[in-house]
Amino acid sequence: MALTPKQKEKATKSLKRHSSDTGSAEYQIALFTEKIKKLVALLKKNPKDKHSRRGLLGMVSQRKKMMKSLKNKSEETYQKVLKTLDLRG
Secondary structure, eight states, rough: OOOHHHHHHHHHHTSSSSTTTOOOOOOOHHHHHHHHHOOOOOOOOHHHHHHHHHHHHHHHHHHHHHHHHHHHHHHHHHHHHHHTTOOOO
């Protein structure tokens, strides 16, 4: 479930810190969110795909850890990410 460069750009455009940002928590959370959306759509079509479900759970867990870390570091940035990606806090 790799994202194309155009999909990555679209998903992370509003959260990048600078033009070559690929490591910030905001950027990575945005990528995880996009990948999660794709996997959810795949699993709706293929409900018995246990391998993809396990991958999805791992991504959700990783995103949750990053969100927790971001919240502890900067509440303002955390709220911005929640609002931009339309996530619940």
